[in-house]
């Protein structure tokens with residue numbers, strides 16, 4: 001089992017190593033240091049002083065990067081009540097009072113994972129694998145590494161299988177329960193777009209192209225500062241301008257990747273274009289916007305509305321659909337009508 005040990009005190013590392021190795025591999029991540037080699041599976045073990053806000057801020061960045069790791073073990077010395085609450089607010093799945101308790105916890109997590117692997121057809125496991133591939137793709141791009149198309153393909157095909165088998169509603173519920181931020185958004189858009197493509201009778205090839213375009217549509221956001229991406233509340237004009245660069249950033253990241261199809265590049269660059277020419281970045285007119293992009297744009301807006309955010313409850317699917325219906329002129333009316341069944345889950 002890989003244990004990522006996040007600490008603000010490098011001197012703590014030898015004791016952790018002595019305790020967990022060689023049964024487990026300890027990968028250190030010292031706050032403020034370089035986290036080279038970080039992947040998206042294993043256990044995240046956090047032992048930092050949560051009273052120090054700058055350190056908590058650095059930790060939040062790491063947690064965002066490692067959103068795909070489901071187990072987050074926090075060491076809170078003496079189990080101080082306010083710090084335990086802080087750990088849970090940061091996403092802790094377990095809180096222990098001494099590093100030594102990690103031995104038992106990691107063994108339990110490993111046993112549970114082995115049992116899960118025996119049951120790989122379980123939909124929850126399929127979902128985790130899709131989410132893990134997604135997480136590793138985002139994290140690579142954020143760290144300036146090349147994007148691996150194979151991760152995007154793996155995530156997309158897991159989502160297609162899952163949505164095809166269990167429907168969109170269970171996917172929406174699960175993603176909203178376990179993930180947050182841009183990561184949650186992309187998983188939702190892909191689920192919605194795939195359900196839409198399946199519902200309108202797309203061929204398998206078209207469903208996977210649409211799914212891939214959805215998986216990658218906001219990949220450019222991996223290069224936008226988290227302080228803007230995760231800002232609760234309104235963005236100012238300058239922040240807005242920065243965020244509006246993400247379709248072009250995504251397009252530039254992907255255009256040189258071998259094996260990428262032109263439809264996917266089109267979706268990534270143009271998912272914020274509107275039929276009346278009021279969208280961005282290219283202000284395209286209706287005839288220049290392909291069917292795949294039109295479906296993607298509808299799925300994107302719908303998913304953004306029904307997302308759950310820490311600072312507001314998700315909008316109901318009915319209300320979100322009403323908003324789409326009010327965007328006549330920007331979205332294709334016939335497609336919005338065709339989307340009704342998917343949107344309302346009817």
Ligand SMILES: [Fe+2]
Nearest residue numbers: 217218246271
């Ligand atoms: Fe976008």
Ligand SMILES: [Fe+2]
Nearest residue numbers: 189217218300
């Ligand atoms: Fe989006």
